Amino acid sequence: MKVKFLFISLLFCLFNNSVSQIIVNNNNPFNNAISLVDSILLGGGVVSSNHTFQGDAIQIGYFNAVNTNLNMDSGIVMSTGDINSLDPNFNGVINLPVNNVSDPDLLTVANSVPGLIGQTFSVSGIFDAALLEFDFIPNSDSLVFNYIFGSNEYLTWVNSEYNDVFGFFISGPGISGPYSSPPGFPNGSINIATVPNSNPPLPITISSVNNVLNSNYYINNTNVFQTLLCNGFTQKFQAYASVQCGQTYHIRLALADGSDANLDSWVFLEAESFSSNNxxxxxxxxxxxxxxxxxxxxxxxxxxxxxxxxxxxxxxxxxxxxxxxxxxxxxxxxxxxxxxxxxxxxxxxxxxxxxxxxxxxxxxxxxxxxxxxxxxxxxxxxxxxxxxTPLQITVLDSVNICDQIGEVALINSNLYGGLEPISINWSNGSNSDSIIVSPQNTELYSVSVYDNCDQEVHDSCMVWVQCPIENINIFTPNNDGINDFFIPINLDQYPNPSIMIYNRWGQLVYENENYQNNWDGSHYLSGEQLNEGLYYYFINPESEKFDYKDININYSGIIGQVQIIRD
The missing domain is CATH 2.60.40.2030 (CalX-beta domain)
Structure with a gap:
């Protein structure tokens, strides 16, 4: 036995503000067959009369789905349950229909499907039927209107006895069919709610349009931001019938649950689409x-x-x-x-x-x-x-960390705009909005972002592994292979530091704007070995991470002194 579940959750999320959720209304006048047909459904070239609706009043009404993923902006919705259950924002009571309406033609349609699709299931009965009927006079030789079928039977009960069913049964001059028709229309009716170009005509149910059969007409509405609480629905179809201009016809729009009264189904009829336009x-x-x-x-x-x-x-x-x-x-x-x-x-x-x-x-x-x-x-x-809103990304150009004290770098993608779903691909394999990294050596991290509008943006961040430079007070440039060069601790982590060396009398004896840890105690101009003794150095590591003190108005960095000893 299936159980009907209604999940109404409070969703806390950031979502594109151009996406809305469905609104339904079956208050007066949207619970009246005349108003629904004449004021909402009818387009050009049609005059209607003799309107009736059979079913519970909660099973029919008006819907507004502008900016939802239904691909139909507004119209009439018919349901095997309470139409309010479609609305994710509805916080009232969802009622069960009180309904003894039946339509044998719907049962016939439901049981015609298995043999047409190579299945053997059987629908035992119909429940919670909703029937909207009226006469109409077309002003041309054709009738068209647009519709969508949706169901919460998707996809669990595909190819089972729980095959909810609907039909659009039209009768009148020039039409002869196997289904029933009212007095005054003696030649029966045909069902024009069928899969496009199917031969023989295949009625539309969850078993004839789904993710396997006629999948090009199916939209899965699970695992997405739900703008309406329906597991799945079809693409927008157009019903068509050949008619005789100026003659009176009758149409019965019918929907019902199959085999039990659980799990709702819906038919959406597009506003102003029921038309006969020459x-x-x-x-x-x-x-x-x-x-x-x-x-x-x-x-x-x-x-x-x-x-x-x-x-x-x-x-x-x-x-x-x-x-x-x-x-x-x-x-x-x-x-x-x-x-x-x-x-x-x-x-x-x-x-x-x-x-x-x-x-x-x-x-x-x-x-x-x-x-x-x-x-x-x-x-x-x-x-x-x-x-x-065009997809944009703003990543820091660079960030510095010191691995010796366990620092890590947090790199945020700072995404803006774009169209969901958005795909993020970092060079380290992550697909998150942000990454936390701790490389052992300086490394470039790049990110590529793609959205549902086929737009893509790219950016990157250099993570510098740079610890604070520490002073040394002695080095021994005597070519013994040990401590022959002036290399302050951690200076090798900085790519292009500048350095100046002065003797005790304030004379510049060495300078380099791209120091590579290669000063051997010689004069930078003459190349002569400097005398042993005390020398003063200024180092600018060219780093934005550490707050080195200002040496003068144009120079900031590290000040220290070092002793040259050769013996």
């Missing part, structure tokens, strides 16, 4: 199956689909919205031609990165067409553009 169907989306559109990062598209392939077909359109063509997205012509023999053509939108902080912008494309009564009507689709 010979052109209009839809929008984001390229490469992305779920959000960002400036300078990815592309979106408008799809134009006609009902036949005879001859070239020219589509004229206008652009509106808050985004400005040429500034916020590339300039685009105001028409395109769908060539003879081709049903669909696509217009791509490429947002421009302007590095200006702005609210989400819109690109609204409108197609003007003539309906079957000779009247002009308009169909529109909208694309939303979010800001993209």
């Amino acid at each position: 010979t052109i169907g209009l839809s929008s989306g984001i390229a490469d199956s992305d779920t959000l559109l960002y400036e300078g990062c990815n592309s979106a598209y408008f799809n134009f689909e006609r009902t036949d392939t005879v001859g070239d077909f020219t589509v004229h359109f206008d652009f509106n919205g808050t985004a400005i063509m040429g500034l916020d997205y590339d300039s685009i012509v105001d028409s395109l031609v769908i060539p003879s023999g081709q049903l669909v053509d696509t217009l791509f939108i490429n947002p421009i990165l302007d590095s200006i902080s702005e609210n989400t912008e819109t690109v609204v494309l409108s197609v003007v067409y003539q309906d079957c009564s000779g009247q002009l009507d308009t169909s529109s689709a909208t694309i939303y553009i979010s800001d993209y």
